[in-house]
Amino acid sequence: MAKAALVDFSKCTGCRGCQVACKSWNDHLAEETQNEGTYENPPELSASTWTRIEFYEFGNNGEVQWYFRKAQCMHCTNASCEAVCPSGAISHQGGVVIIDQDICIGCGYCVMACPFDAVHNEPPRGTARKCWFCMDRVSNGYEPACVSTCPTGAIKFGERAELLTIAHARVNSLKSNGHPNARLYGENEMGGLQWLYIIDGRPSEFGLPESPQLATHALASQWVGGIITAGVLAAIPFWLLFRRRRELEESSRVGGE
């Protein structure tokens, strides 16, 4: 059974305890930020900011709404980052998408391929880094750090199938209690996300792609093609790496059976 998390907009107060808990548990330094006229900070996800709350302010006819959406790697079932990774550094462990830091070459394909802008490779490491669902905690029976710190229970962690049941019931309840646009996001997107959202409107209003698409080998090949036209020599290592990736896939398939 796959573990997943469900974020309910109607319970999130935007306190950002999750942001700090993530930094604390994963030993990330603070970024130097400045205020750009919003409560939101850091301005985007990065190699050292794996989760952040986005603030959305709406207003019409005098009615104001203020929403908070937690952003991080969605851990897609069909993960673009994994599909385009030339080195085989990215793999699924259960539902969780992991980047092996020892294998990652920092090429940045996954950074470009991610439909949620959740992967980044920045100095000083240069390898691709992102939320790893606190695998060290989860594999020892704990919730991810962000979940455990959430004061209102806006983030639920558990078996994905059970969370879907809870989510559907919650959406129905919200629909009949003043939130007619409430909907679930992530059930089927990208083959199913491990981070599920209850949102109050269209995905695009909350910075989410309406219908995210899988970046494929073909897409990666196009990039590689572009590189070849720039210089064949530069492409050779990538070809070698793709080959290595296929070898890894085959060996894991054998191991799996």
Added chain:
Amino acid sequence: MTNHWIDIRNSDRIMIIGSNAAENHPISFKWVTVAKERGAKLISVDPRFTRTSSKADIYAPMRSGTDITFIGGMIRYILDDMQKLSPMERTQKYNMTYLTQYTNAALIVNSSYQGPADTGTGLFSGYTASTNGAPGRLGEYDKSTWQYADTSTPASDAAVVNNTWTKWDDLDPKCVLRLLWEHFSRYTPEKVEEITGCPQADFLTVCQTYAESGAPGKAGTIMYAMGTTQHTYGTQNIRGYAILQLLLGNIGVAGGGINALRGTSNVQGSTDMLLLYHLLPGYLYMVNHNEKTLADYLATAKAGRGIVTPQGLAGDKSAAWWWYNDADPNSKKYIVSLLKAWYGDNATAANEFCFSYLPKKTSTDDYSHIAIFEAVAKGIIKGMMVWGQNPAVGGPDAMGERKALEKLDWLVVSDLFETETAAFWYRHGANPSSINTEVFLLPAACSYEKQGSISNSGRWAQWRWKAIDPIGQAKPDLAIIDELTLKLKDLYASEGGPHAEAITKLFWDYHTSGEYADEADPNAVAKEINGYDWSTGVALTSFGDLKSDGSTCSGNWLYCGMFDADGNNKAKQHDPVDSSLNQIGLYSGWTWCWPINRRIIYNRASVDLDGKPWDSEHPVISREGGKWLGDIADGGWPAINEAAPGSKFLPFIMHKEGVGHLWGPGRAEGPLPEAYEPWESPLSMNLMTGVANTQANGTPGFNDPCCYIGKLEMDGDIWNEQGTPDVYPCVGTTYRLTEHWQAGQMTRNLPWLVELQPQPIAELGEELAAEKGIKGGDIVRVTTARGYVDAVAIVTKRFKRLKIGSKWVDHVGVPWHWGYTGLSTGISPNGSSGNILTPHVGDANTTIPEYKTFLCKIEKV
């Protein structure tokens, strides 16, 4: 809090007003969220649309400082509804037994009483304006006409008690319920809209929704914080909530109460231990200068807290706990046990237990924060110790308070970091060579580096253990106080000095063994606070065991019972099982709660006259088989119908008359709240009282007639200038953000939190921003008559322009966290501290500073 955090989950209606609970008390929202899942409705009333408002079912905007109008309008709505209903319908929609039997609704007031509805001056009967000018109060009241007609056995109106009335004229013109109507009938929805700016439709939705908590078995809670208290009439704001909650039968019940959300983890503890000037530990009166003997002191206590017995109610006996048992009253047991804790063997019956060593306050001087800084400015106070405070950022009129610090001979600051207060002498604009203050900075241990208890908002004393040793030379505050006191005792003994015996004769013996062989042991202090038999040293288990003969000691009678007879400290208990009736979430085995582990106070008001809970789903206590089940009942006496005549105890046992105060004759500026304007108001006339603003520095009846007007005057300069709306047209307010804490020392030095909120901000609405050419992210300057701060503009739909009377009013919001030391400092060199903007004026009853409403202007830098 009358209730506690977890109990919020039992509410059916939650009104958050004067509080931004989601941002400033995030954990409270754990329980608000649970209540909402049960179907509770959340109401947010606030000048700003906050993260709290974002979760509310109903949001009502309101001009800062107009709470009394808003709540007064709600009170009018409920009274009007009651009057329009037939007596039978009334009992279905409202808990009329509660209202008539457990509050002073039916009692008859002095026939000479007059209120603002009668006087037309915005004033109550008995007022005299002050002629002294600032600093000081605008005036004061002779409260004699506000008392009950019969001050020892007040009569009640039978029509109220028996619920036989159908129109207001059926009631005695001086019964409390009728007086309430005469007063609040002026607070119409039209007036509410005119004064607060809240659209009538929104206001009436709030009224209707919240009034539904009045039905028997339903509960509504009010969560409030500094947005309520930090006004010149802050105490009367809370009185408004008390009246509303008593009208709706919401005090003492699960999911009810008036719940002050404390801004730091141990504010409740500091209040209980009375780090305040007007009370002694356990809310005993502070000693007045004219009380030369213990007998004098007790005579004052009896006058204020004696026994009054209402007539004509089902209950016929007032516990009046402070004076319970006239021959040997509790007040005496508590003060004698306190003196015994402080002076030990030196305290004997022959010397009145060293009563004469206690400091005494004069009848004229004020010793609150504002007045202390005025005394510093005048050179009356020469030295100051600042513990866990940072007045250079947190004090009102901060530029003036920083300047006042220059007048000190010496200053001791004990803190984790060098605060703005400790660094005042080299702040921007100061000339260190001309400042002669000797400054000492003592490194303090943080909460993880020491053990001891804190008392949370729900009155739970919770023990915390030490995780790591303090860094460097840092010490726990207790160790610092211990070392200091022992040194002072030595010095006074060897060198003498004024009132030396008050120090030399102190009982001070808190060293034990191990790590506490040479340092005060918090466990020893906790045992003394609890109290013990002086001769045997055995811990007492209830304040009922305290004696007035000097055979017991207790540092705080309210905490007596925190220890069991074997000397175990119940603040250390961690039993996670909820064994309360229907598991309403009392968790009585988790830590310990004063008084005597009663988790919901006034809980005998949660049951009917037979002792059966109004709300069978959420019973706090229940009388069964001649016993109380559930929480510790508020006084163990039988249910009123079960008790013998003459001993039918009324439920509000801390009140003289045993019933809740719809009518509160003890407050400075009136028995009922009246809508006054802030010291700096955008209006020229008070739209409720009709009184024009004619006097600079405060007009009684336009402003709160008893508020404290400060005056920081140094070297010929006045630092508390008052602004006028022609120059400063916007209403300014200060507040906190989730990401930072108080004056910022613990958060502006933590990179992860600085990352989240790196710079001071000023929030404003889109209309005002457009007019001023301000865009989000611009640097703006917010200015009041007292100073300016530069900050990053946040332009938002969440700040609405409000129509007040005939003019439009904009709000500008400035968090007060920032200063000039630490990782994150202000944009202007003065630290951009929000309190540079706030005035040195205070509440009529408590002198808490007016931090929440002032006049300002904003412009792009």
